[in-house]
Amino acid sequence: MFDSLRARLYRLGFNLFPAYRRTGGRVTYIAPDWQEIRIKLPHTWRTRNYVGTTFGGSMYAATDPFHMMMLLKTLGDEYTVWDKEAEIRFTKPGTETLYARFTMTDEELDAIRAELDREGTDSIDRHYTVDLVDAEGTVHATIRKTVYVTTDRSKRA
DSSP states (O other): OHHHHHHHHHHHHHHHSHHHHTTSOEEEEEOTTSSEEEEEEOOSTTTBOTTSSBOHHHHHHHHTTHHHHHHHHHHOTTEEEEEEEEEEEEOSOOOSOEEEEEEOOHHHHHHHHHHHHSTTOOEEEEEEEEEEEOTTOOEEEEEEEEEEEEEOGGGOO
């Protein structure tokens, strides 16, 4: 129950935080275990560009923090996580509300921990992809993020 309330408060916090709020995006769901996040990016006067389609900067910014946040929340305090690089590929102009769904599986988390537990491995880069789609599922943009993960072995039990 407490985790569910905490996830709802984080959702509210994202939506009120000025830097995220200005993207035009809205977080619609955060799973209590932080392994799923859903957002929407409405097509409004605030997110439209000069030619009337959704501004590419809004598309990227609305999706920017979530892979890093998911890893921070699921891996624990003994891990350091940073966004390293990003790429966006536009496939269709956005003229309606767009949606993205971020997921982080237990297998992915286990793979990160296992790779960082190997002798001689101080840090790793992980690559994640998310699509911005319309209500019918048509892809309008694909965002690929590279996330850097390292561990402080002194903090690990």
